[in-house]
Amino acid sequence: MSTTIDPAMNAARPAGRPRSAGNRALGVAKMQLINKWTFLGLPGVILAASFILTLAIWAMIPETATPKYSGAGQAIMWYFFALGLQSMSLTFPFSQGLSISRRNFFLGTVGLFAVVAACIAVLYVVLGYVETASNGWGLNGQMFALGWIAERPWPTQVFFYFVVMMFLFLLGFWGATVYKRWQATGLMTMGISFAVLAVAAVGLVTWQGWWANVWGWIVTLTPLSTGAVVLGLAVVLGIGAYLTLRRATP
Amino acid sequence: MSAVVVEVEKLSRNYRNVKALEDVSLTLQQDKIYGLLGRNGAGKTTLMSILTAQGFASSGDVHVFGEHPYENERILSRICFIRESQKYPDDFKPVHAFKAAALFYRNWDQGLAEQLAEEFQLPMKRRIKKLSRGQLSAVGVIIGLASRAELTFFDEPYLGLDAVARQLFYDRLLADYAEFPRTIVLSSHLIDEVANLLEHVIIIDKGRILIDDDVENIRGSAVNIAGTAARVESFTAGRTVLHREGIGALVSHTVEGALSAAERREAQELGLELGPVSLQQFVIRKTLDAGAPLGAEPPADDAAGLGNGTSARKHARTGATR
Numbered sequence: 092m093s094t095t096i097d098p099a100m101n102a103a104r105p106a107g108r109p110r111s112a113g114n115r116a117l118g119v120a121k122m123q124l125i126n127k128w129t130f131l132g133l134p135g136v137i138l139a140a141s142f143i144l145t146l147a148i149w150a151m152i153p154e155t156a157t158p159k160y161s162g163a164g165q166a167i168m169w170y171f172f173a174l175g176l177q178s179m180s181l182t183f184p185f186s187q188g189l190s191i192s193r194r195n196f197f198l199g200t201v202g203l204f205a206v207v208a209a210c211i212a213v214l215y216v217v218l219g220y221v222e223t224a225s226n227g228w229g230l231n232g233q234m235f236a237l238g239w240i241a242e243r244p245w246p247t248q249v250f251f252y253f254v255v256m257m258f259l260f261l262l263g264f265w266g267a268t269v270y271k272r273w274q275a276t277g278l279m280t281m282g283i284s285f286a287v288l289a290v291a292a293v294g295l296v297t298w299q300g301w302w303a304n305v306w307g308w309i310v311t312l313t314p315l316s317t318g319a320v321v322l323g324l325a326v327v328l329g330i331g332a333y334l335t336l337r338r339a340t341p
Numbered sequence: 342m343s344a345v346v347v348e349v350e351k352l353s354r355n356y357r358n359v360k361a362l363e364d365v366s367l368t369l370q371q372d373k374i375y376g377l378l379g380r381n382g383a384g385k386t387t388l389m390s391i392l393t394a395q396g397f398a399s400s401g402d403v404h405v406f407g408e409h410p411y412e413n414e415r416i417l418s419r420i421c422f423i424r425e426s427q428k429y430p431d432d433f434k435p436v437h438a439f440k441a442a443a444l445f446y447r448n449w450d451q452g453l454a455e456q457l458a459e460e461f462q463l464p465m466k467r468r469i470k471k472l473s474r475g476q477l478s479a480v481g482v483i484i485g486l487a488s489r490a491e492l493t494f495f496d497e498p499y500l501g502l503d504a505v506a507r508q509l510f511y512d513r514l515l516a517d518y519a520e521f522p523r524t525i526v527l528s529s530h531l532i533d534e535v536a537n538l539l540e541h542v543i544i545i546d547k548g549r550i551l552i553d554d555d556v557e558n559i560r561g562s563a564v565n566i567a568g569t570a571a572r573v574e575s576f577t578a579g580r581t582v583l584h585r586e587g588i589g590a591l592v593s594h595t596v597e598g599a600l601s602a603a604e605r606r607e608a609q610e611l612g613l614e615l616g617p618v619s620l621q622q623f624v625i626r627k628t629l630d631a632g633a634p635l636g637a638e639p640p641a642d643d644a645a646g647l648g649n650g651t652s653a654r655k656h657a658r659t660g661a662t663r
Binding site for chain 1: 390393394395396397412413414417418420421422423424427428429430431432433434437438440441442444445446484490
């Protein structure tokens with residue numbers, strides 16, 4: 092059959108589109124970007140809005156000797172948590188309708204997010220340097236160049252922001268996958284299990300009298316070692332999300 | 342003979358305490374139009390989901406283009422199944438959905454998609470979330486047609502479409518199929534609507550396949566006999582009567598099996614009227630038969646005629662108005 096049909100169809104098909112199966116993960120990334128507003132526009136707006144609003148607030152606060160801090164820079168990171176939820180719960184069923192394998196959906200979506208997260212991490216660091224150089228935007232403010240991180244070399248800073256965003260995204264993504272497979276019961280079970288684990292850990296530390304050691308360890312944490320821990324967690328989340336997705340239905 | 346596209350063997354799907362599919366075996370041939378017919382909840386969507394690896398079987402074997410479709414891009418790229426309750430990304434407009442489909446279907450015809458959108462009067466720039474039921478169906482129908490996938494499923498495609506749009510869909514489907522033959526499965530519970538499109542019919546009820554046959558054979562497998570009660574009764578005595586209906590002294594029996602030339606002549610001499618049975622009537626009869634409580638004796642012809650007459654008639658009414 093294919094021999095009789097293909098010539099006519101080849102004529103109709105525009106050149107230069109990704110066609111082979113291997114490119115379908117890339118296709119998923121492109122599909123997520125079809126509506127540019129979601130992945131690029133909204134984050135831009137959030138970043139700009141939180142930045143301008145923060146500047147306005149700083150301008151209203153009387154000048155002091157200590158710098159003015161703001162957590163508004165993190166707004167965008169939380170948006171990516173929501174995006175992880177959404178890219179799973181709504182785009183996954185559609186990708187199934189287009190007969191895209193779960194593997195390629197995962198690779199395309201997480202891959203695209205990794206690229207976006209890397210770009211934003213670089214942007215953060217650049218803005219941090221601008222902030223420092225301009226004496227906190229001329230207002231002695233601290234929004235991007237947070238002391239603990241900003242004093243590190245720039246690759247460490249980029250790495251840190253990148254893994255934090257990946258972690259949040261994958262947390263949302265896996266949560267949505269669990270919901271897709273087991274609905275509210277699944278999410279609740281997962282949430283309670285994590286809570287039990289956390290309490291058990293605290294209990295263990297208390298029982299063994301390890302608190303001094305734990306605090307000692309926390310104090311020595313650097314952005315690099317924290318980043319490594321978060322990276323480990325993100326990898327676990329990613330593997331968990333993939334394994335859950337393998338048997339998810341739209 | 343054409344090649345086998347889909348092969349299903351002893352497929353079952355159990356949800357907690359429901360058997361959505363039970364021991365389903367079937368094959369689909371290349372370049373044919375199939376009707377997957379049955380009532381709501383009969384298992385049509387479950388079956389299509391498993392064939393397209395969107396859903397999972399509890400047991401049994403599925404081969405599509407000779408391989409298992411699960412996570413198999415080689416096979417999946419040749420399949421299109423937009424479900425009746427298809428979800429789209431929240432922020433998508435039809436124009437986005439078509440762009441996405443174009444990314445994944447080798448034979449996607451953007452020109453056809455745009456032409457269909459115009460004919461269906463689909464607002465391309467309105468969020469899919471805000472579309473009416475009919476417009477939502479149109480989005481699915483357009484993706485199904487324009488993707489030109491070798492194996493295309495249409496899941497209750499006419500829901501919410503008005504009469505003009507439905508006719509348009511049937512016309513476009515046949516025209517495009519003639520130009521680019523492919524295997525098409527139309528799932529439907531409105532049978533007469535799609536009857537003229539179908540070459541082969543698979544009737545499914547409560548997860549089991551009742552009938553799997555060419556439309557030609559099905560049409561010839563039952564006949565309507567109408568006339569005065571006494572004459573019809575005596576003529577159909579000893580036959581399997583699928584359905585009885587009557588107004589006053591006139592009755593009509595639907596009888597299984599074809600009539601021989603001699604029998605036709607006899608019927609004519611008796612002044613009986615012979616008529617074809619619509620596919621929908623046939624399906625309703627068969628489905629209701631199958632729905633009879635398990636373990637009950639299959640009603641003997643005569644007894645069924647008299648004893649069950651009223652209940653059979655009631656069934657016929659509900660069936661006809663549905």
